Amino acid sequence: MNGGPDSRGWLACCLSGAVFAVCMAGTTLPTPLYSLYQDELGFSELMVTVVYAVYAFGVIGVLLLAGNASDAIGRRPVLLVGLGCAAASAVCFLCATALGWLFAGRLLSGLSAGLFTGAATAYVMELAPRQGSSRASFVATAANMGGLGCGPLLAGILAQYAPWPLHLPFIVHLALVAVSVLILLGLRETVAERRPLRTVRPQRPGLPPEVRAVFRPAALASFVGFALFGVFTSVSPAFLSEFLDVDNHAVSGLIVALAFFASVAGQSAVGRIGEQRSLSLGCAGLLGGLVLLAAAIWWQLLPLIVLSAILGGAGQGLAFRAALSQVASASPADRRAAVISTLFVVAYLGISVPVIGVGVLSDHIGLQDAGLVFIASMAVLVTWAGLHLLRRPAVKGR
Incomplete structure (x- = not known):
């Protein structure tokens, strides 16, 4: 070969x-x-x-x-x-x-x-x-x-x-x-038949009625997972410096990197675990990561932040890859690209809107309390998604 x-x-x-x-x-x-x-x-x-x-x-x-x-x-x-x-x-x-x-x-x-x-x-x-x-x-x-x-x-x-x-x-x-x-x-x-740029049209996010039951928990899990990444990559270095006296930029970078590397590991496990179980386990991992992050903020313990990055990152990887697969499988072929685009829009809103919320709150109540409010809000969302998943049957591809 x-x-x-x-x-x-x-x-x-x-x-x-x-x-x-x-x-x-x-x-x-x-x-x-x-x-x-x-x-x-x-x-x-x-x-x-x-x-x-x-x-x-x-x-x-x-x-x-x-x-x-x-x-x-x-x-x-x-x-x-x-x-x-x-x-x-x-x-x-x-x-x-x-x-x-x-x-x-x-x-x-x-x-x-x-x-x-x-x-x-x-x-x-x-x-x-x-x-x-x-x-x-x-x-x-x-x-x-x-x-x-x-x-x-x-x-x-x-x-x-x-x-x-x-x-x-x-x-x-x-x-x-x-x-x-x-x-x-x-x-x-790899694109054999190419067309002029003028033929490209904006994609409108779309959500056919038959996809909505699958989409809601998948989108919520994706939103929370990306929100967790958003907080890790925007304000965790400031928290490490302000509350834990960690001014080493390499350590800050490593902790953020661990979350992404754990996501790769989580995504690689979806094929062995199965999509339905991966989405549920991913929600559980995200909730566990949020709880550890809350404990790390409350008690100001570096090991808990590391564990939060690993568990939350793995949960994000499991949840997002399974969510993407389930949403794609449940979508009509002629609307699949639009539905997937909608999922990505929700995910990237998760990486931006909550992060700005943390920034606004930190100016009024401090970074520590703002982080706890964020965690409580995301925990409610991911718990709702997990409970919804437990109540509905497994999705079958088209």
């Missing part, structure tokens, strides 16, 4: 996955650096959460307006534009002498992630050998969540142990983006 079509297909699949990971790493790269930007530019914790959330609105905008662009004009052109947005985002952070640069950088980062989310997932799976769809799906999942985890880890290590903490992480990322462009130019296009 060495040198045969299958091995070449897996090489192309893994290389495209590496490009996917590089793009997604750029979206979480600033996570352990926000405290440094606060010291440098002098803005509040609320503004940290708003800067962070701008990313999600960029993703949602692209998903709605151009989420199907790669089906028309090809995967590689869309991914090259995504890498261009990622590079422009890094340049904005390199030039960040005022808050506006951070907003621009986060928006461009969201645009890059929105362009990559659908196109790169499809590209990774299309480049793989035909009989390896399950394995290719995991490559795409690992590239997505693994890349998100590598961003804060890389930035934290460089900020802590290398010079130019607000510049070197983005210089390194620019170099990785340049290599990714070369890799992408060497891979084949």
Whole structure:
């Protein structure tokens, strides 16, 4: 098999996955650096959460307006534009002498992630050998969540142990983006019949009546899982510094990375556990992660934050992959893309709206109490989703 079509297909699949990971790493790269930007530019914790959330609105905008662009004009052109947005985002952070640069950088980062989310997932799976769809799906999942985890880890290590903490992480990322462009130019296009860009139309989120019973708990679990990630990646470094005296940027980056790496592990287990059980177990994992996070905030214990990241991340991985599969299976073929887009919109609202809420509350009642209010709210939602799942029968694919 060495040198045969299958091995070449897996090489192309893994290389495209590496490009996917590089793009997604750029979206979480600033996570352990926000405290440094606060010291440098002098803005509040609320503004940290708003800067962070701008990313999600960029993703949602692209998903709605151009989420199907790669089906028309090809995967590689869309991914090259995504890498261009990622590079422009890094340049904005390199030039960040005022808050506006951070907003621009986060928006461009969201645009890059929105362009990559659908196109790169499809590209990774299309480049793989035909009989390896399950394995290719995991490559795409690992590239997505693994890349998100590598961003804060890389930035934290460089900020802590290398010079130019607000510049070197983005210089390194620019170099990785340049290599990714070369890799992408060497891979084949997988869309055989391409159409002009003018044929691309905005996708309207849709929810046929027969999908609603499946969609509600799936969407709630996705919302809570992404909200937990949003809090970890926006305000957990500030909490570690303020309440636990953890000023090591590498440690902050590692804790955030653990949540994403645990999500990869959770998603990889769905095939063995089954979708129905995975969604229920994912809700339980999310609830457990929230309880541990509440205990960590209340007693100010670092080990509990680590355990919360691992358990909550695994729960998010189980719940989101199972939710995506169940919603896709329950959807009519001619509405499936619209329904999946709706699920992603709900998920990315989860990574933005609650985070801003935490920022607003922290200005009035403090970061600790704001975190507890957030946890209580998310616990109610995920408990409702879990109870709803226990009451309904397993979903059968179409």
